[in-house]
Amino acid sequence: MVPVDEDNKPVGNAIIGFDARGQESVPLLRDKLNDRQVFDIAGHGINSFHSIFKILWRRDHDPDTFARTKRFLSFGDFIQASLGIEPHIDYSMASRTLAFDVKKLDWSPEILSAVGLSTDLLPPVAAPGTNLGTLGPNDLGLPEDCVVAAGLHDQPAGILGAGIQPGESMLATGTVICLGVHLEGLPEAQAMVENNLCYYPTLGDGQYISIAYNFTGGSLLKWYRDNLAGDELPEAKGCGKDPYDIICSGLPENPTDLLVLPHFATTGTPWLDDRALGAILGMRLTTTRKEVVKAILEGLLHEIRLNSEIYAEAGVDIQLYKAIGGAARSETWMQIAADILGRP
Structure with a gap:
């Protein structure tokens, strides 16, 4: 403010x-x-x-x-x-x-x-x-x-722009990674309160939306780019590609053995713990940068899966995710998301 x-x-x-x-x-x-x-x-x-x-x-x-x-x-x-x-x-x-x-x-x-x-x-x-x-x-x-x-908060605007219907969720990836659902009625309040979920109006026509998010979204991949990226950056510059396309290419096919706690900018829902810190666990001398990149994506999307499961407990069942934001252009991101979320 x-x-x-x-x-x-x-x-x-x-x-x-x-x-x-x-x-x-x-x-x-x-x-x-x-x-x-x-x-x-x-x-x-x-x-x-x-x-x-x-x-x-x-x-x-x-x-x-x-x-x-x-x-x-x-x-x-x-x-x-x-x-x-x-x-x-x-x-x-x-x-x-x-x-x-x-x-x-x-x-x-x-x-x-x-x-x-x-x-x-x-x-x-x-x-x-x-x-x-x-x-x-x-x-x-x-x-x-x-x-x-008068405008609109960015995530509700994304929900409207993506045409989210009941049973669907926006999956927005920018600085923050965010789920956004359109509510058919008011949610089960206690489950929402216990998990720091919210609901609020958009156009004032009796319709409400809800969002769940992690404050560390695409910003974590940017942190990798700025601090850990090696030859990906000159390679991207040399071939005129987006650095993130190079960073996210050639990742391991199987899940990694690493655990990334993507709380580098505190947590989002369900904890909203502003004292939490991020971590990368399970590193070995043989760990590669590509494994770290995939583990970052896995960590972010497992947080989204957790929030999806909490929504289901509150009576909001998500069967389809519609991706918006920069990550929507990446087949790698989208495939990992579909694998972890178990939904298209």
């Missing part, structure tokens, strides 16, 4: 979700409301990555900036304001703050008052696609009547 003044100008740096700041603020909410109570309102359990805890950190550790802050904007809202549009946050992004009532589609006074915050610190809420105004005269080379509309 970006702290801005009455003119929507930043008064401090933004704090992103997996920034550890905010951990110590979690008990402030948990002392008043438990995870199930918060889930029943906000569709999410309590975790420090939510925006509300970043705001509390600012209040309690950076009071000068907090005092100069008129309100906190998500990046999308901030871009709207930078274009001269009165900023609004869409339903899906508002849900990720943990201060939004996913059934009433408005800020939750109960959650905000529990931690001593006011709705005045947050922008008004709009349904995705809402016409927020036109650009007017601008330096962007765009028509003055160009419409600025």
Whole structure:
């Protein structure tokens, strides 16, 4: 969230979700409301990555900036304001703050008052696609009547764009690796709470989605590229190919003997443990780089399988995965995914 003044100008740096700041603020909410109570309102359990805890950190550790802050904007809202549009946050992004009532589609006074915050610190809420105004005269080379509309959180946008139907899941691989399902009805709450799964609205038409994810997704393969890759990079440059195509080529046919814990940027669901660290276990003097690459993919996709099994326990059975993102171009990634997930 970006702290801005009455003119929507930043008064401090933004704090992103997996920034550890905010951990110590979690008990402030948990002392008043438990995870199930918060889930029943906000569709999410309590975790420090939510925006509300970043705001509390600012209040309690950076009071000068907090005092100069008129309100906190998500990046999308901030871009709207930078274009001269009165900023609004869409339903899906508002849900990720943990201060939004996913059934009433408005800020939750109960959650905000529990931690001593006011709705005045947050922008008004709009349904995705809402016409927020036109650009007017601008330096962007765009028509003055160009419409600025409320957007959508990236993963729900991917779910809609992939045309996910009940019984299907998006498998998105970017910096984060993520499952995304379309819910036919509200999920079995206790299984969702116990496993840190969430649900929230997209278009405000009574439909909800749910996501499960690992914060270390494609970024782990990038870590390999930047730190461990050998002759793959000059080979890719020499033949004009994507380095990842070379890195993921020629991998062992059989499963590796390595275990990769893909928690290099903390965990995702079901643990949401921001103290966890990643690891590569089972290394020998004979271990090759290609084995490490395959083990990275195996580790990421076994986490996705675990989340798929948890969804099944909550009544969401996935029979088909639709891949989006960079990994969707890789036959190697997709074959390993199908093998581990046991589904097309």
